[in-house]
Amino acid sequence: MNKTVNITFDYELFFGPESGSVNKCLIEPTNLLFDLAKKHDVKFVFFVDAGFLWHLKKYLHIEKCKAEFDRVSEQIKKLSDNGHEIALHVHPHWEDSIFENSTWKINVNRYKLSDFNDSGVEQIITKYHQTLIEITGKSCKSFRAGGWCMQPFSKIKKALEKNNIFVDSSVYRNGFHQYTAQSYDFRTAPDKTEWNFEDNECIENTAGKFSEIAITPSVLSPSFYFGLYLRMKLNPGKFKPMGDGTWLKDKNKIYKQFYSRTDHFACCDGFFASRLKPILLNLELEAGKNRMLILGHPKSMAKCSFTYLDEFIFFAKNKGYNITTLTQ
Ligand SMILES: [Zn+2]
Structure with a gap:
């Protein structure tokens, strides 16, 4: 396989108490990403939170919602027309969740697809996918579960088959999280950049019809988080995310990051983007690993992330990496 870097973004609002604005979380940072990709002549992957769009469409009689739907649709179409991959994020x-008094009231009681019954899962995946097809005129080929919550895969397999989607990019090896709303366990995933599977994303099956193109794993030390915290305090203009909403937070997980090494992944959000070069250099030391897959969010891009990403793209291209979509 050619040396490949996939730079992927989960295009979405925030899911904590404040969902944030469409302009600050989506439009503005994504326009900067579009310009960056154009500058380097590379293609990105946008996993679009299509559920937001499907539900926004219910409120088109409200002027603000109509304007937001039009703006977001126009941006997604432009990305797609320019060769970036629009993929399904659910x-x-x-x-x-409902739109009330000019704001989204987010309800995360059912945050995972597995919180719905089988026909519910199929309806959700199909109608969300259809929303993207209506905007771009193209079917999606790749899927990423919201909050990495794709398990058990048996719950969503049929719906993906019906939608002709056979590429997943939700797994990062050793990823493990158990929280009221969110849970996933990728501790047994293969130590590979990609593999085929059939019924369980963590078990390779060479004859399986699904491919996992995994998010590149990486371990973070407490010193990284102390550095991040200090930078955001001392120089928010450079290090704070552009998005103006609030995260769905698990306090225990946050504390843990400050006293033990934690499993993370190649990430271009905020100051995390400073680690992209060392992650690629480490990957090159491992036999057979010719692909790096980066995950980020437009909402979490900070001023510094654009600088780090710009330098990283230059660096990776010089090393002969093709920076492209998952299904080029
Ligand atoms: Zn998401």
């Missing part, structure tokens, strides 16, 4: 908690 956050099913939109099913229980």
Whole structure:
């Protein structure tokens, strides 16, 4: 396989108490990403939170919602027309969220697809996918579960088959999280950049019809988080995310990051983007690993992330990496 870097973004609002604005979380940072890709002549992958769009469409009689839907659709179409991949990102908690008094009331009681019954899962995946097809005129080929919550895969397999989607990019090896709303366990995933599977994303099956193109894993030390915290305090203009919403937080997980090494992944959000070069250099020391897959969010891009990403793209291209979509 050619040496490949995939730079992927989960295109979405925030899911904590404040969902943030479409302009600050999506439009503005994504326009900067579009310009960056153009500058380097590379292609990105945008996993679009289509549930947001499907539910936004219910409120087109409200002027603000109509304007937001038009702006976001126009941006997604432009990305797609320019060769970036528009992929399906599913956050099913939109099913229980409503727009009221000019703001989204987010309800995460059913945050995972597995919180819905089988026909519910199929309807959600199909109608969200259809929303993207209506915007771009193209079917999606790749999927990423919202909040990495794709398990058990048996719950979503049929719906993906029906939608002709056979590439997943939700797994990062050793990823493990158990929280009221969110849970996933990728501790047994293969130590590979990609593999085929059939019924369980963590078990390789060479004859399986699904491919996992995994998010590149990486371990973070407490010193990284102390550095991040200090930078955001001392120089928010450079290090704070552009998005103006609030995260769905698990306090225990946050504390843990400050006293033990934690499993993370190649990430271009905020100051995390400073680690992209060392992650690629480490990957090159491992036999057979010719692909690095980066995950980021437009909402979490900070001023510094654009600088780090710009330098990283230059660096990776010089090393002969093709920076492209998952299904080029
Ligand atoms: Zn997401």
